[in-house]
Amino acid sequence: MKIVSADVIVTCPGRNYVTLKITTEDGITGLGDATLNGRELSVVSYLRDHLCPMLIGRDASRIGDTWQYLYRGAYWRRGPVTMTAIAAVDCALWDIAGKAAGMPVYKLLGGQAREGVTIYGHANGQTIDELLEDVQRFLDQGYRAVRVQAAVPGLESTYGLHGSDTGKTYEPADAALPTENVWDTSAYLDFAPKLMSAVREQFGFGFQLLHDVHHRLSPLEAAQLGRSLEPYRMFWIEDPTPAEDQDSFRLIRQHTTTPLAVGEVFSSIFDCQHLITNRLIDYIRTSVSHTGGITHLRRVFDLAALYGVRTGSHGAGDLSPVSFASALQLDLTVPNFGIQEYMGHLEPASEVFKTNYTFADGYMHPGEAPGLGVDIDEEAAARYPYQPRSLPVNRLRDGTMHDW
Template identity: 50%
Template structure:
């Protein structure tokens, strides 16, 4: 089954997305997500100038060989730009294979390990009262797990809050240059335990709660935070410290029994290897789009399962519904799946461009059984929403020192 055409689309139905469409000689096509927030056009160039010319005429069925061809054959391996590009190609090829087999992709992996996908939503707010109000609404909506993020008093632009916006997609707009936000570790450390204390007092312990530090602490600071949060029995603390030095997680692990999650910026199994085999983490957060596609992610899941580590793929709003649907299939199959981040059902604009069908029932996300990923891309609708250059924020300490965002 020869590859005859590869097209790359960039659109902004609220946020920027990069979509790849691969067509074959018999007219079958598959789609993949190549979105890399703030570096979208770098991935587009990589796809159009360095990948597409190499794949025309190749057999679309040879997914494993094509993945290795693009990864090993480039010599300059790894890196967020190249991995996002490879991931989109890999996703599109799995979509094609599923359509040709007339089967959902999860069936090609070995079938279901569960009936539905456990998800966690986001309860954010400018105050503890607002966060708890949103948490209560999510519990009523059926969520069994929720991430809590709150603006830190007297701090501008705390990570994970909505900044007065109605939804995540509004956050993308009007950022032609990176906005700068303020960070204070001491204010944060003195405040966050109170958020979880009040959440447990009001809603009890049946709801699973988690929190994203976003790599803003040192290992010993993170260890102290995890100790302070132990009484509130969190599902996990995410990205407590940066992952460049894996042994930072060893320091945290030696001081607390709060479960740890990280890996949304991992590009390859090698990034996760040391943390997994030393059992310094409990959840791997690598996404299909940013981890190179389904082909390497299923290998990462198998490796993690040997060490009792579960998969909890990143589900940010800068990953398109194509990635979400790929995660649905991956999570249905993976025996060591833990939980999926889920930011909601999107906006009318988003759902005009990406066509898919999911439903949340009693904390579990379900989809219809369709060949391939079960998601399509409306090229004509996408033309209505042109690309807008946009960036993630930059974080600085109160004295102006550049910090992790």
């Protein structure tokens, strides 16, 4: 199965997405997601200028060897751009392998270890009352887990809020230059326990409750938050502090039993090795599209399984349906699965991407279509050209740059 073409498709059906399409000499095609939010064109260049020419003539069935070829063969290895590009190749090759075998990828990975993949949705609101209405909407749809975010009183903007009409959007940046937000940690630490208390008082403890801190606290502040949220039995608090100083999670651990999740900005097993082997986190949130694809993410999950760390992969709306389908294939098979993030995709994404995964009773299933189970309509993709956009940045009230 020699590769005869590797094409990069850039489209913006609601969000910017980069898709790699690999074609073999016998006409089998495979798709991989190469989207890196806010830096999409960097990955496009890496693929078109470097990796795609290297793929022509290679045997598409040699997935592991191709991964090593692209990783070890790059002296400047790792990093989000490199690993996102490699992930796109890897997932496309798994897609081809499944189609060649006539079965979904999860069966090539050892078969399903569960009946479905538990997902969590994103509830939000400008007020606590609005947030409670949104939580009810998710519970009515059958969700067993809900992430909650609400506007912090006194701040003009708060991470994690979106239009309540769809429940599927990510906080979009509408221009090529980033907007600047203002952050106040004290206001947030005062507000977060009130938010969780309101949710539990209204709905009880019959579902899993999650919250994203988004890297904004110091280790000590994160410890204070974790302790204040213990009465509300959180499933996790996500990204409580920037993960560059990984030993800082040890301090958080010493002061709270609230579970910790981290990893959406990681790009390799080496980024999370210390956190996992020292049991400083409970959930690893690396994503299939930013961590070298199915081949490498499976290694991350296998390492995590040895230390009792469960999976909780990133699945924001800035990753395409190809990425989500790839994640589901792996989620269904690993023994230490925890939960899968799912934000859905803005319309008109369904015009461009045709999916086979299904939702029922709080669970997703990738479906039985051969390969990853996603097709792309290239004519539809061409109707939605790339739009320059950037993620916001954060400053403290005195103007100091802060983590967004």
